């Protein structure tokens with residue numbers, strides 16, 4: 001097994017490492033509008049953190065989950081909502097240098113992380129030869145839920161951000177032939193009283209990159225030891241596509257994001273309901289309560 005695959009971006013710090021105090025302060029000063037403000041907005045708009053919650057912040061050691069952990073520590077200082085927080089990291093069988101980087105970054109950033117071993121890489125490497133990512137993601141999710149629950153948590157916070165959301169929408173349209181998004185909050189299927197939350201839903205990735213690079217921190221970039229060079233990375237392809245489209249229309253990303261909260265049900269040909277049953281607009285064609293609209297400009 002080898003570390004890293006193609007398409008992994010290495011984020012090189014812009015300068016020497018800043019002090020912890022400077023790094024923490026920057027979240028509510030330099031990054032007040034584009035990071036902190038959007039974090040708070042998502043928490044309020046989607047009801048992500050509520051009184052009495054115990055949130056497990058899932059840390060992989062990458063830039064996204066490191067900033068997420070710092071945002072939660074900041075939120076706790078503000079004491080607007082009474083909640084508890086745990087920081088958890090699952091070691092799926094990382095290379096020892098990667099594990100060291102994760103530990104050192106958490107130590108420097110004063111994130112009291114609880115690291116546990118799952119051995120997932122070994123299992124995946126044996127049973128999912130060609131497409132390991134899907135199974136790995138499922139096993140990872142289950143393992144994190146289980147550990148979070150064992151600590152008495154009712155929510156699992158993940159580091160997905162605005163760009164993950166729009167890439168998911170585009171991936172589903174272009175490769176899945178369906179319109180599906182990533183949700184800001186979701187009930188766990190097999191774990192009672194457990195929800196996933198995505199508090200960075202509105203934060204654009206460039207701001208996260210900027211924060212970590214200005215802080216002078218080397219985050220964990222590509223820690224996968226299974227998929228490395230085995231598969232083409234479709235997400236990477238979509239990222240490039242959106243970047244190219246943005247060169248012609250700078251608001252493309254915002255439009256993709258808006259499309260998933262602004263679906264016009266009177267102009268949709270077919271959909272599946274929660275039970276997976278298919279519906280056609282023709283089934284409702286003579287229903288007076290349903291008026292269908294023609295958005296074409298003929």
Ligand SMILES: Nc1ncnc2c1ncn2[C@@H]1O[C@H](COP(=O)(O)OP(=O)(O)OP(=O)(O)O)[C@@H](O)[C@H]1O
Nearest residue numbers: 058059060062063064065088089090157158159160
């Ligand atoms: N080994 C792990 N332990 C704990 N949490 C994890 C782990 N791997 C992933 N996560 C959580 O799942 C989220 C999405 O995982 P993904 O592999 O897509 O990471 P990412 O988008 O590169 O984010 P990051 O920069 O945090 O690694 C992470 O932000 C983190 O919250």
